[in-house]
Amino acid sequence: MFVALRDLRFARGRFALISSVIVLITILVGFLSGLAGGLAWQNVSGILALPFDKMVLAASDNGAATDFSSSSITQKQADTWAEAEGVTSATPVGITTSRAESESGEAAITIVGYGASPNQELSPEATVADIPRSIVLSTGAADALDAQIGDTVTIAGFKLLVSAVGDDWWYSHTPVAYTSLADWQDIAATQREGTIFATGVAVTGSPQWDQVASNTHTTAKGQLASLTAIPAFASEVGSLGMMIAMLFSISALVIGAFFTVWTIQRSGDIAILKALGAATRTLMKDALGQAGVVLATGVAVGVAAVIGVGAIVPAALPFLVSPLTTALPAALLVILGLAGAAVGVRSVTSVNPLSALGGAR
Amino acid sequence: MIEFSDVTLTYPDGSNRVTAVNQVSLTAVAGTVTCITGPSGSGKSSLLALGATLIQPDSGRILINGTDAGGLSTKDASALRREQVGIVFQQANLLPSLTALEQLTVMNELGTQGARARRPAAGRRATEILATVGLADQAHKRPHQLSGGQRQRINIARALMNRPSILLVDEPTSSLDQERGSQIIDIVLDLTASEGTSTLLVTHDTSHFARMERVVEMMDGRLVDTHARAARSAKSDET
Incomplete structure (x- = not known):
C-alpha cells in the first residue's frame, strides 16, 4: 500500500471523482434497498410474526x-x-x-x-x-x-x-x-x-x-419461500430487486472501467517498479488495496447518507433501515467493486519491466 | 561481481531474428566502473538488460555473485534485482506521487514481506544516501519540483538504496548539460568506490572516458575493443 496511498493523495481529484460515483451508487442502492425492505415489511411482517417452520397452503x-x-x-x-x-x-x-x-x-x-x-x-x-x-x-x-x-x-x-x-x-x-x-x-x-x-x-x-x-393435496413452504405466496410481495420485491441487481452490475463495471484506465495510465510506473525488483504479488496487492480504500470510503459515506436520510424520512414512507438494507448491500458493493477492480488491475501482471529501460518519461 | 560468458541474445524481427548481443564475455569487478560505449543499436542497452535479468540470453551464462541469472524464474529474477542489482535509468524514471525521500524508501516496500520491520533502517539509509548525493534539503520535494540533475541524482541514490553489489547505469548524462553530466559521473564513480559495487556504465559521451577504470566498445552486438585506463593513458602520453 506504500505507493497506493501516496497515489491516492497525489491524484486526489481523480479519486475524489470515482469516490463520488461510488457514493452516489451506494446512496441509490441504499434507497432502493431501504424502499424494498420497507415495502417488504409492509407485506410480510404479519406473516413473519407467526411461529412456523413451514406454511401449508392448498395446492x-x-x-x-x-x-x-x-x-x-x-x-x-x-x-x-x-x-x-x-x-x-x-x-x-x-x-x-x-x-x-x-x-x-x-x-x-x-x-x-x-x-x-x-x-x-x-x-x-x-x-x-x-x-x-x-x-x-x-x-x-x-x-x-x-x-x-x-x-x-x-x-x-x-x-x-x-x-x-x-x-x-x-x-x-x-x-x-x-x-x-x-x-x-x-x-x-x-x-x-x-x-x-x-x-x-x-x-x-x-x-x-x-x-x-x-x-x-397441499404445499409446504419455508418462511422465506412462503412469502412469495403474497402476490404484492413477489411483484414489488422482484422489480426492486432487479433494479438493485442492475446497480450492483453497473457499480462493478464502473469500478472495473476506472481501474482499467488507471492501471493503463500508470503502466510506466509499474514497469519501473518491476524493473527495480517489485514482486508482481506486491504490485497486485497495492493496486487492489487502493481499490479497496476507494470503495470502502465511497460506500461508507453512501451508507452514512442512507442511514441519515432513513432517520428523518416520514414514518408514512415505507423505508426500512436495517443491516439487511445497509450492511448487506454495502458489503456486496465492496465485493463486486473489488471483483471489477481485479479485472481492471490484472494488466499489472503483463507490464514488461524492460520498457522502463531507455524509456523517456 | 557480474560475469558474462559467451552471452548471445537475439530478437525476433518478422520471420528473422536479429542478434543484439553476440558471444560477449565480460566481467565487472567490485569497486570499479566498466564503461560500455558504442554506436546506437550496438547492443549496449541489451547487455545492460541481460545484466538486470530483465531478459534471458539465448545462450551463454550470466553469473551475478555466483548465481546463474540465466535460468531464474520471473519471481526469483525480481528478488535478485531487488537485493543485488541497482539500476540507474537513462531518464530519472521517478514516480510522480512520491517525494525524493520516498523514491528511495519505496525500495524497501517492493518485496513480499518484512517491509514494516525494516522501515526505520530504510528511512535512515535513505536519508544518508540522499545526503551523499547532495539532496538532503530536497527530501520532501516531488519530481516536478526538482531539476533534471537533481532527479538524476535521486535515480542513482535509489539504485543504491538496497546496497546492491551490481550497479547498472544506462546513459545517465544523455539529458543533461556537460557540467551536470560530469557531476553525475563523479557521483557514480565516488559511490562505486564507497559502496564497492561492480558498475557497468553505458554512455556515448567520450569526455568521461579518461576517468574510467575500463572502457569497452561494442559494435553490432560484439565487444570489439577493450581499453584499460593505463593503456589509454600511455596512448595519450605518446600523442
Missing part, C-alpha cells in the same frame, strides 16, 4: 402452490397435518382483508385468525385474549382506527373488543389485526360463499413434508 388442481389470497384449507387437511408423525404443532391460520370501523375512524385491515386456542401467543407483547369476540391490533391498525385497548371495533358486522395493541405488523400493505380462528371464520363467511375453515396451516416440527403435502 391447485395441477399440484402447484396457491397464494394466500386463493388458498383454502379444510379442517380434515389441517387435522391430517396436526396428526402427522414429526409435527410439533399445526395451527390453522386464516387471512382476509376487510374494512374495520371504530368510534373515531375506519380503515382497511387484514384480519389474521390464528389458532384453535384463543390464548395462542403471537408475540411477547400481545396474545389473542381468551375473551370471545376480541382482537389484537397492530400499531398501524390502532393508529388508523384511532383505537385503544378496551375500545370496540366493528368488522363485517361483528363487534370485537380490542384486547391488546401489539407490534408493527402488516400484510400486503394493510395493517394487521389478530383474532381467534373462530372469530375469523365468522368474518370470512360474510365475504365468501360456503364454509371456510382456514387459509393455511402454520406447522412446526420435522415431518415428511413432501409426503404429507402430497397426501393432503
Whole structure:
C-alpha cells in the first residue's frame, strides 16, 4: 500500500471523482434497498410474526402452490397435518382483508385468525385474549382506527373488543389485526360463499413434508419461500430487486472501467517498479488495496447518507433501515467493486519491466 | 561481481531474428566502473538488460555473485534485482506521487514481506544516501519540483538504496548539460568506490572516458575493443 496511498493523495481529484460515483451508487442502492425492505415489511411482517417452520397452503388442481389470497384449507387437511408423525404443532391460520370501523375512524385491515386456542401467543407483547369476540391490533391498525385497548371495533358486522395493541405488523400493505380462528371464520363467511375453515396451516416440527403435502393435496413452504405466496410481495420485491441487481452490475463495471484506465495510465510506473525488483504479488496487492480504500470510503459515506436520510424520512414512507438494507448491500458493493477492480488491475501482471529501460518519461 | 560468458541474445524481427548481443564475455569487478560505449543499436542497452535479468540470453551464462541469472524464474529474477542489482535509468524514471525521500524508501516496500520491520533502517539509509548525493534539503520535494540533475541524482541514490553489489547505469548524462553530466559521473564513480559495487556504465559521451577504470566498445552486438585506463593513458602520453 506504500505507493497506493501516496497515489491516492497525489491524484486526489481523480479519486475524489470515482469516490463520488461510488457514493452516489451506494446512496441509490441504499434507497432502493431501504424502499424494498420497507415495502417488504409492509407485506410480510404479519406473516413473519407467526411461529412456523413451514406454511401449508392448498395446492391447485395441477399440484402447484396457491397464494394466500386463493388458498383454502379444510379442517380434515389441517387435522391430517396436526396428526402427522414429526409435527410439533399445526395451527390453522386464516387471512382476509376487510374494512374495520371504530368510534373515531375506519380503515382497511387484514384480519389474521390464528389458532384453535384463543390464548395462542403471537408475540411477547400481545396474545389473542381468551375473551370471545376480541382482537389484537397492530400499531398501524390502532393508529388508523384511532383505537385503544378496551375500545370496540366493528368488522363485517361483528363487534370485537380490542384486547391488546401489539407490534408493527402488516400484510400486503394493510395493517394487521389478530383474532381467534373462530372469530375469523365468522368474518370470512360474510365475504365468501360456503364454509371456510382456514387459509393455511402454520406447522412446526420435522415431518415428511413432501409426503404429507402430497397426501393432503397441499404445499409446504419455508418462511422465506412462503412469502412469495403474497402476490404484492413477489411483484414489488422482484422489480426492486432487479433494479438493485442492475446497480450492483453497473457499480462493478464502473469500478472495473476506472481501474482499467488507471492501471493503463500508470503502466510506466509499474514497469519501473518491476524493473527495480517489485514482486508482481506486491504490485497486485497495492493496486487492489487502493481499490479497496476507494470503495470502502465511497460506500461508507453512501451508507452514512442512507442511514441519515432513513432517520428523518416520514414514518408514512415505507423505508426500512436495517443491516439487511445497509450492511448487506454495502458489503456486496465492496465485493463486486473489488471483483471489477481485479479485472481492471490484472494488466499489472503483463507490464514488461524492460520498457522502463531507455524509456523517456 | 557480474560475469558474462559467451552471452548471445537475439530478437525476433518478422520471420528473422536479429542478434543484439553476440558471444560477449565480460566481467565487472567490485569497486570499479566498466564503461560500455558504442554506436546506437550496438547492443549496449541489451547487455545492460541481460545484466538486470530483465531478459534471458539465448545462450551463454550470466553469473551475478555466483548465481546463474540465466535460468531464474520471473519471481526469483525480481528478488535478485531487488537485493543485488541497482539500476540507474537513462531518464530519472521517478514516480510522480512520491517525494525524493520516498523514491528511495519505496525500495524497501517492493518485496513480499518484512517491509514494516525494516522501515526505520530504510528511512535512515535513505536519508544518508540522499545526503551523499547532495539532496538532503530536497527530501520532501516531488519530481516536478526538482531539476533534471537533481532527479538524476535521486535515480542513482535509489539504485543504491538496497546496497546492491551490481550497479547498472544506462546513459545517465544523455539529458543533461556537460557540467551536470560530469557531476553525475563523479557521483557514480565516488559511490562505486564507497559502496564497492561492480558498475557497468553505458554512455556515448567520450569526455568521461579518461576517468574510467575500463572502457569497452561494442559494435553490432560484439565487444570489439577493450581499453584499460593505463593503456589509454600511455596512448595519450605518446600523442
